[in-house]
Amino acid sequence: MTLFIYLLWNVIAFFLVGYDKRQAQRGGQRIQEKTFFYDALFLGALGVLLGLYFFRHKTRHRAFTWGIPLLLILNLAILYFFWKQGVI
Template sequence: MGLIIIYKFILLYFILLNILGFLSMHIDKSRSKKSQWRIRESTLIIIAILGGSIGSYLGMKKFRHKTKHSKFKYGIPFIIFIQIIIIFFYNRLL
């Protein structure tokens, strides 16, 4: 029973972080159009590293935001790749 709760918590964590990654791309894009205060690039990258990489990537594509910046164009897919490798090897250990 306790393990199921942990898995649900982990799943909820990743769902929320990917929503945050997606929304942060949307918010930053709309603020850039209005010349308003922006979300730091380091914050956007940290969200991806902490588990919101797929949401961040989908937000990049959907809102056409940060797609010309190498750090995002190649960095976010690289983060996704590394996270997939970590998940793969973690599951092999179990």
Template sequence: MIYYLIFINIVGLLSMYLDKYFAKNNMYRISEKTLFFIAIIGGSIGSIIGMYQFRHKTKHRQFTTGLPAILFIQIIILIYYK
């Protein structure tokens, strides 16, 4: 499980980087639905770090509140089932 979480959070971080790169170079973008999906399946920490590290989607309220909300819910689920 720990290896999965490490992997999916790296994917979350890289997806924010790649989408920022694609945006700057007028290339095909990663959909917001996909970015949220990566966070929901366990990559929320990596996605949040990537969002602020690369200054990507930080002006979008759905990301600045949505990603931390996903992380909060994941922490509550983890505490509940532990």
């Protein structure tokens, strides 16, 4: 069940990036950048990172090209800790 929630959270994060890209192209209401970082911080970094490169969105922003991969490393460390504790 925990793995399902993790995967679902990352799929949502992935499509959130795609939605923001579409809104940027159409001049619509955008998603705040801090939302992507909060999503990535709470174990959604994989989805955000894949979305950034799949949709080619925000890949010129240093905060995203360095910050999201660092948060992914943090996410993996947290997942490893939970796995060692038997939570996952």
